[in-house]
Amino acid sequence: MRITRHMLTIPGTGRKVHYRRGGSGPPLLMVHQSPRSSAEYEPLMRAWAEHFTCIAPDTPGFGQSDPLPGEPDINAFADALLETMDALGLGACPAYGFHSGGIILVTALKRAPERFACLAIGGYAIWTAEEMRIFGESYLPPFRPSPYGEHLAWLWNRMLEQSWFFPWFDTRDAARLSVAHSDLPRVQQAVMEMLDAGNAYRAGYGAVLRAPRDIPPPDARTPPVLISAYDGDPLQAHIDRLGEMPANWQALKVATPAEHQATSLAFLREHAGGIAPPALAEDPDEGWIEAAGALLHWRGARGAARMVLHAPGAELAEPGPDKIAIDVPGHGLSEDAEDVLAAIHAAREALGARAIAWPALPQGDPDLLYPDLAPDRFGGHLLKAWSAARAEAIFAPWYAASPAAAIPLAAGALAPHAIAARTRARLRAGSAARAWHDILASNPGGTR
DSSP states (O other): OOOEEEEEEOTTTOOEEEEEEEEOSSEEEEEOOTTOOGGGGHHHHHHHTTTOEEEEEOOTTSTTSOOOSSSOOHHHHHHHHHHHHHHHTOOSEEEEEETHHHHHHHHHHHHOGGGEEEEEEEOOOOOOHHHHHHHHHHTSOOOOOOTTSHHHHHHHHHHHHTTTBSSTTOOSGGGBOTTOOOOHHHHHHHHHHHHHHGGGHHHHHHHHHHSOOOOOOTTOOOOOEEEEEETTOTTGGGGGGOOSOOTTEEEEEESSHHHHHHHHHHHHHHTOTTOOOOOOOOOSSEEEEEETTEEEEEEEOTTOSEEEOOOTTOOOOOOOTTEEEEOOTTSTTOOOOSSHHHHHHHHHHHHTOSEEEOOOOOOSOHHHHSOOOOOOTTSHHHHHHHHHHHHTTTBSSTTOOSGGGBOOOOTTTTSHHHHHHHHHHHHHHTTHHHHHHHHHHTSGGGOO
C-alpha cells in the first residue's frame, strides 16, 4: 500500500501544511505527538489502510508544515487543525491522536464537536501543578544551531534517553521507564524530525504542556471518546486522574501497544458511520510524484522549460521562473529508487518539463567527499555531517584543508542556520549522495 504525500496552502493565511494519505474507505484524521511528524504514523497507516483512508497532517512547526506566528496556545493549534480540515474538504470524521496529538484533538473537539464522529486517544496527560512547574523550567530548552555543532551532541542524547527516563532530564532511578531502548533507526528518525522543527518545537510542544486539562463535564454532549494507555506508557497512571467524564467517554488501561492499537481501531470502526472517502485538496505547485517506483518531491511549474537537478548530498532549491526542481532519488524528501536515471526521466515526463538541467560533477575524491553517515550508537555521524557542511564553505573539495583549496567565503555561508541546512541535506541523502555522484561521473557531458 502506497502512502502518498501532499502540500496544502491554507486560504487566507498562506500557511503551508504537509500531509500523508493512505488506504481506502471512510476518512480517519491522525494527529501525531510532539516533537514528531506524521512520519511516525506510517506503520499504523499501513495497518489500518484496509479500514480507513488515513490522513495524517504535520502539525504547525513540525515535519514540513509551517509554524504558527507569535506564541500560539493550544486553542491556536486546535483552530489550525480545523482550518486544515476545512482546506482539505474534510467533513465530520473519526480521529486518532497519541499523547500531545490527543490533547490537540480533544481541544478541537471541545471547540467544534460537530467536526468529529469520535476520537480515539493514546494517553491523556493530567499534570499536577508541581509537574507543570518542573516541565516549565527544564523540558523545552531552546534548540538553535551552534557554529561548531555542539547542539547535535545534546540532540542525539536527548532523543536517545527519552525512552530511558521520564521526563527525559530526570536522571533518577525513580524516573526510569520500562521501555528503554537504543534502537538507532527510531532515535535517528526522532533526531531528523527535531532538525526539521528547529526551535519551533518549543511553541508546539509548549502549547500542549501548558494546555488546561478540562475534561468536559458528565452532562456534556460530545462525540464518543476512548482514551487508552498501555503498560510502560508514562501516561498510563494519568488514567486515574481523569475524573468523571461524559457518559459516552471511556478510559482503559491495556497491557501492550498492540492492544491499545487494536482497541482504538475497533472503537474507530464502530463509529465511522459509513462516511464516504474524501477527495482531498492539494497545492498545484509542489508535491510528490511516483516515478519508476519511487515517490519524488518536486516544486515549481508543471510544463516548465527545464527540470533542475541538484548536486550529490544537496537538495532542491527554489526553481525560478519557467523551471521545476526535484529532490533527486534518495535525497531531500524523495524516496530512493532502484534505477535513479529511470526515475529522473519518468519525473521529467510526468511533470511536463521539456529538458533537464544536470548539475556539475563535484571535484574531488568521492571516497572522501561523502563520508559514511550511517547512524552510530554515539551520534558521531551528526558531527561528521556538520564538520563536512562547515568545511565545504571554506575549501573545495571540503576535505582538502589547505591554502591551495581555499575558496572565497560566500555571504552567510558560515551562519549556523546555513550550515544546519547543508548538514540536514547530507544526513537525508546518506549513501545516496555517493551513488548520485557515480551516476554523474559515468555520464559526462549531460548525455544521460
